[in-house]
Amino acid sequence: MEYLKHVEPALLILLGWLLSLFTLVISERIRRPYRRRDLIRAVVDEMLGLQRTMAIVAYLVRARYAALPDAFLDKVLAIVEGCHGPDRDENLIQALREFRGLPEGQRTAVCQARRKPNVGIALRQFAIPLFATQIADLPICGLDFQRSVLKIRYDLDLYNQLVPYTQSLLERTFDDLSPENREALISNQEQGYREAGQRAGIIMEEIGELRKRYGSAK
Secondary structure (H helix, E strand, O other), X not given: OHHHHHHHHHHHHHHHHHHHHHHHHHHHXXXXXXXXXXXXXXXXXXXXXXHHHHHHHHHXXXXXXXXXXXXXXXXXXXXXXXXXXXXXXXXXXXXXHXXXXXXXHHHXXXXXXXXXXXXXXXXXXXXXXXXXXXXXXXXXXXXXXXXXXXXXXXXXXXXXHHHHHHHHHHHHOOOOOOHHHHHHHHHHHHHHHHHHHHHHHHHHHHHHHHHXXXXXXX
C-alpha cells in the first residue's frame, strides 16, 4: 500500500502531461486551417503588388522595341486599374488608356519615334520580403500553392540576376572600345533587356494564374 501511495501521484502527473500534450495537438489541428488561410492571403497580397511592378517593367521593355499589341496592353491595364491604395497611379492609368486607344500601327510608330538607343533602361531588383520570412510555414499549404509561389520566386531570382548584368554592360559602353566591340556590347545589352522584359511578363502571367486559383487578399 505504501508503494501505491507513491505511484498514484506519479501516474496523475503523467496523465496530466499526456492530457496537456493531447490538448496542444487538438488546438494545433483546429488552428491550422486558419493559419493556412491567413498565410495564403498574405502571400497572394504581396504577389499582387509584385505583379503590378512586373507588368510595368514588361511594358517599359516592350515599348523600347515597339512590341505593344492590344492583348498585352489589355492585361497591363487590367492589372494597374485593379491596384488600389497608395500605389495606385492615376496618371499612369490614364496614359495607358490613351495609348491603348491608338491603332497598333500608330502605337508602333510612336514607340519608334520615342526610342533613344543610346539611353539604357534603369532596371531594378525587387524582393518579396514577407514571403521570405514565411517560407518555413509554407508546407502547411497545399502542394499546388507551394509549387506556384516557389516558381514565381524562381523567376524573380532569374529576373534579378539580369539587373546587374545589364547595368554592367551599360557602364562598359562608356569605355574606349573599338566599333566592333561596342556593337557587340550593345547587342548583348539589348538582349539582356529583352530577356528581363520576357521574365517580367512570365511573372506577371504566373501571378495572374495564382490569383485565379486563390483569389485576391481582402
